[in-house]
């Protein structure tokens with residue numbers, strides 16, 4: 057999308073705040089974040105989250121999990137009840153202005169003035185960040201062109217199609233060249249073709265150095281795009297992991313094996329993760345594609361006879377059943 | 393520098409908004425006030441006889457101008473800021489690194505600009521009907537500016553608290569209009585019985601109208617310094633109130 061060469065880079069001023077710190081730092085650091093809404097509903101129950109600079113990060117969770125609440129607090133739209141948030145090392149309470157300069161937000165719902173023209177929306181947003189009008193126009197042209205909206209620059213925003221509105225929100229979020237782009241369910245209700253091209257676009261700007269956090273309730277989307285993932289449910293982070301590790305975990309069944317005799321030593325069997333629990337019991341993680349076949353034989357060969365075996369509940373399982381349910385009732389899914 | 397650019401962005405957006413919809417924002421006041429001049433000034437005014445030693449028409453022109461400034465400054469900010477809230481594009485400002493006082497200044501600036509535009513049109517119309525001319529331009533400019541700022545702030549506060557389109561018309565209709573009409577635009581409080589004269593002195597708009605009138609024709613029912621103290625004091629209170637609302641995010645953040 058916006059190349060870091062060209063006019064944007066020629067204005068290092070706007071990166072000033074974001075560039076003070078080391079590149080290895082976290083783009084986002086959340087500690088013990090809580091949110092209780094006015095009606096007493098506790099939407100976030102003390103979450104921790106770390107997103108590395110340069111990462112492509114998914115915050116996955118079913119509807120009502122607390123994704124938008126989290127995003128809202130990070131982007132100063134929602135007041136936190138307690139906890140701390142740092143954006144590129146800038147604490148939201150102490151250096152809110154510097155933190156804000158690092159963030160570009162694509163909200164879940166359309167939120168621009170329906171009567172304003174596309175170009176004005178983007179140019180004004182640049183103005184709010186202190187970018188002079190002449191440069192704001194150049195940046196707006198660049199952003200709108202990259203999102204294939206330049207032809208629509210003089211259209212009034214309410215006349216845009218759903219997909220165009222979504223793209224306009226992305227253009228608006230990028231006009232001040234944020235180091236961290238946050239997208240709240242960017243592809244919900246968007247048809248598959250637009251979804252694909254949006255994925256491609258996001259991948260590109262991530263490669264060019266923008267840290268991206270997106271929320272989604274499609275595992276497929278997170279799987280396709282993201283290197284790290286956190287799963288949120290009922291206001292708790294239930295998983296915070298590299299994407300690859302999560303997938304491995306998801307494609308693994310855990311069994312508890314009951315042995316006839318106490319295990320004399322911790323057994324190892326290639327391909328399986330074994331873990332002695334008590335004298336007579338072993339836990340084993342079995343990759344779905346391997347199955348149980350070789351395992352029992354190999355254990356027997358090591359002198360361990362399995363008398364019974366039961367499936368241990370996978371704590372992620374229920375969550376994913378929820379997610380899948382969610383996707384089934386989402387009308388957007390039908391077009392996907 | 394940053395802040396100046398952000399301020400100008402909000403201000404120009406606000407001006408652009410009311411200019412774009414001028415048949416709704418500028419024309420109505422021009423027409424109503426022309427009618428006031430025609431009916432009260434020319435038709436009825438001839439029979440009313442002189443007011444405070446001058447023709448009735450001359451007497452009401454300054455007040456009518458200021459009345460349009462008050463309603464338009466208020467109306468501009470309350471409508472614009474409420475619709476910004478309603479359409480949620482207020483979020484564009486809330487996520488940006490703009491200090492709250494710049495947001496406030498931008499919207500108030502928009503209200504003042506609207507007051508200037510409409511007040512200017514009404515003044516020009518008024519000049520057709522009378523020979524009244526600005527006697528103390530500096531005084532007129534200050535009273536205009538401060539009054540427009542004050543009612544822009546009031547409109548802003550109204551919009552922050554409003555939860556529906558009804559909420560943004562209640563105060564203008566049931567509070568502002570009566571205060572303006574009873575604020576000495578059309579009569580001198582010298583005409584009122586003692587009690588009502590005293591009651592009228594509690595109406596802040598009376599001071600603004602009289603100070604403004606003084607700038608044109610050199611007469612006033614009230615002391616001009618008192619008028620400035622009251623307007624200035626009210627502005628300070630509303631600025632503080634607005635900034636507290638913005639800092640708390642009242643009505644804007646959940």
Ligand SMILES: Nc1ncnc2c1ncn2[C@@H]1O[C@H](COP(=O)(O)OP(=O)(O)O)[C@@H](O)[C@H]1O
Nearest residue numbers: 093095097099118119120121122123124125646
């Ligand atoms: N303004 C609010 N007042 C009360 N409850 C709210 C408010 N906003 C959201 N919630 C509740 O908080 C929970 C989390 O909402 P949200 O963060 O929007 O979830 P998600 O984005 O993951 O779908 C939901 O149960 C929602 O109903």
Ligand SMILES: [Mg+2]
Nearest residue numbers: 123124164241
């Ligand atoms: Mg949400």
